[in-house]
Ligand SMILES: Nc1ncnc2c1ncn2[C@@H]1O[C@H](COP(=O)(O)OP(=O)(O)O)[C@@H](O)[C@H]1O
């Protein structure tokens with residue numbers, strides 16, 4: 742059990758990067774609760790839950806993510822710390838988030854899941870809802886090669902990515918002005 746410590750400007754957009762089952766939502770919920778930040782965490786699955794009643798109905802990805810990003814933007818327009826809770830595995834997926842950071846002068850903070858594929862697989866299998874089919878997890882895993890990680894690291898406006906591990910159970914934030 743370890744606590745990850747992050748230093749974040751108020752106007753930060755935390756962009757988690759990791760396979761389903763890596764523990765992103767759990768950690769992000771922890772930040773939301775610890776600092777009483779209602780609305781801090783939002784993402785594609787929240788749109789699915791609202792519009793379909795469950796997170797396993799994928800829907801049209803462009804529309805689902807477009808709706809989730811519109812919610813995010815409502816928050817960023819107010820200068821509030823935010824996170825976009827999705828897998829964010831590819832440059833293409835992250836680009837619109839970086840654009841929002843540029844628009845609202847936010848720091849993009851990459852939060853990378855340093856989680857083995859085995860662990861992601863077994864957590865994905867064990868979850869109550871939102872279990873991703875095995876072949877989809879496989880395909881996503883292939884997108885997560887080292888090159889993709891390097892690109893992700895370079896994409897952050899701050900240039901400093903954070904990593905969490907299999908034993909990271911919570912995140913503590915030092916909020917900068
Ligand atoms: N540190 C952890 N140790 C063990 N199980 C975990 C841990 N973090 C999350 N889980 C479990 O793994 C599953 C996936 O976690 P979740 O946070 O939803 O991952 P993601 O959002 O990356 O898909 C959930 O069932 C969750 O309870």
Ligand SMILES: [Mg+2]
Nearest residue numbers: 765766767826
């Ligand atoms: Mg999640």
